[in-house]
Amino acid sequence: MSLTAREIADVVSELGPLVGARVDQVRVHAERALTLELFGAGGEARLLLSAEPDLTRLHVVARRPTAPETPFAFQAVLRRELEGARLAGIEAWPGDRVVALRFDRSAGPIRLVAELTGRHGNVFLVGDDGIIRASAGRNLSERRRLVRGQPYVPPTLPGGGEAAQARQRFTPVEGAPFPLSAAIDAEYRAREEERLVAEGRRRLREPVRAAIARAGRALVKLADEAARVPAAEGDRRAADLLKANLRLVRRGAREVTVTEWTEEGPREVRVAIDPALTPLANMERYYRRYRRIVDSAARVAARDAEVRTRIERLRALLAAIDAAALADLPRLEKDARKQGAGPRPAPAARRRDDEPAAPYRTFRSLAGLAILVGKGAAENDRLTVRVAKGNDVWLHARGHKGAHVVVRIEKGRPPDGETLLDAAHLAAHFSDARGEPQVDVAYTRAKYVKKPKGAAPGAVSYSQEKVIGLRIETARIERLLAEEEGEQAG
Incomplete structure (x- = not known):
């Protein structure tokens, strides 16, 4: 959602008391968005200009936007040129979404021109001679050469200008120093919180779902291992038969036929043997395999119960994430990490060619x-x-x-x-x-x-x-x- 030309003009009208205020600090918090911290006769105010796609707007904000991990180069230029200057005027170009902020300073007048035009928006620092000193982002215009060192050329206003909006989207907040700005700020903060909640839930939800899937695969493998336990009785039976008939086993043979005594009477049984092993080693091999499988049965059962408990906890965590408010997300992330299902850390900055790779x-x-x-x-x-x-x-x-x-x-x-x-x-x-x-x-x-x-x-x-x-x-x-x-x- 972006402000219309009519809404921008209304905001500029209510920002009149800021004229004459001193620029105490400039912060660039996104590629094409910045705030000016102003101090004047009416006290402090924080003015936001955003030419970000779908977020193009101009208004006073109550909270300082989050600082980026790496400062933008545009910030250093603006701080050098604007901090300490006086805001001499704010003008909205009739019928268009362009705002010019004029500043007085000892080095001479300078302008900040914000083209709040949606997808192609940008912010330019323009000298008194009309030459572009710097811009927030690269030039996105195909008709104008808006680069440093070239004259600033304003956009061409579409025929008839922008049509007036049929209804008022923002209800001014009574009692606020800047009533329309307060309404716009509240709307965008609500939208930003919705976005942060959605992104935060998705960030936590994906690794928890992956952990549940891994645990499900573990249950399948444990079930396969548990299914081997009944077969272990066959190994014990073969070992007992070999033990009673070692004298019949000929080295190099692949099987031996022995007599097994059952409740129904004697019967002939063939027992497979490894020709590379001695008769005694073959017997011990069957016993060893039997003991290993039987001994693992208790471990498999305990692990199965542990994995099932883990799945229940993860599913409860997933339900809590789906219903979480923004303030709940940090606590749920800690819970996810304790259960080994936390999100991966943010990727590190791209490694330079001369930096060693991870070992x-x-x-x-x-x-x-x-x-x-x-x-x-x-x-x-x-x-x-x-x-x-x-x-x-x-x-x-x-x-x-x-x-x-x-x-x-x-x-x-x-x-x-x-x-x-x-x-x-x-x-x-x-x-x-x-x-x-x-x-x-x-x-x-x-x-x-x-x-x-x-x-x-x-x-x-x-x-x-x-x-x-x-x-x-x-x-x-x-x-x-x-x-x-x-x-x-x-």
Whole structure:
């Protein structure tokens, strides 16, 4: 929504008391929008000029707009030329959305011309000689050459001017120093709050939905793992049969036929065996597989309950976000981050060619924790020594050359089992052990990892480690690689 020529003229009429006020400060808060902080006989006032598309307007504002992260170059020029000057006059060009503000100063008169014309709007600083000194944005006119050092050429007024608006959109606020400005300011602040609420909800909603989806995929994987438990009884049965019939197993054979005694009587059973293993090793292999699956059953059940509770909490958080007011959003963002579902930090400024790239690749565990993987030997050193914090978890494939892996940990919060398994799989995958079915992965706190003086790149010593005997899950690695974040993933 932008002001019409009639509305701009009405605002200019009520700004008459500002003439003669001193410019105390100029702030450029968007590419084509600025505020003049004025002090005069009537006290302080903050005058906003905006040539931003769909937000073109002129009025006094009650609140100072938010400052940009990086100041605009136009601000430095305006501060040098206008601060300390006196506002000598404000004029709205009849029938058009152009306003000229004239200033008196010791260096000579100067004008600020605001073309509040919607999509092609702009603000120009024009000297007393009519030459453009600076502009808020680049020239958007195809008919006029509005650049620094060239004469300012006003726009051509369309035939007949702008038609009068059928109804009054703003009701002046009685008792306000600038009644029409107060009404316009309130309308735009309400619209801005609506926009901020919508953007804030969307910013929080997306990572929470993604976390719910990840948790849903975790439930599917846990269900698949739980479905393997009944099959473990077959491994125990095969191990018992081999134990009772080891003398019948011939080395190099791929199966052995044994007699199983059942309630219905004896029957012949074929048991598959690995020809590369001894009869005893085959038996132990069946028992080991049986114990591993049975032992994991309790872990799977506990993890399933944990994931379901997490989904309930995330869904409750999502409902709160959908109903949140602007003031509620910071608290909900903290809640989301505590649950590992917070929005990603705003992207950093674009890296210059001479700046080093990040020494790691970033992955995300099912619980939402960041897992950092060193890109090479030298990068491993930077990740471990400079990036990792003391309580972060550090992992490495034991006995193999490979990447250093770091799990970002919040203070006082240990990593969950699934995150540890995710990180261990990445340590194994990005090492010389890639492709092996089972890998030992050592892990410890980053504060227990030291870089010996004079050691080769990537070489470290560590203590107080624990070791995971990892049986590689291909599906887990595929899921992690598919969800890699950042430049490397692109």
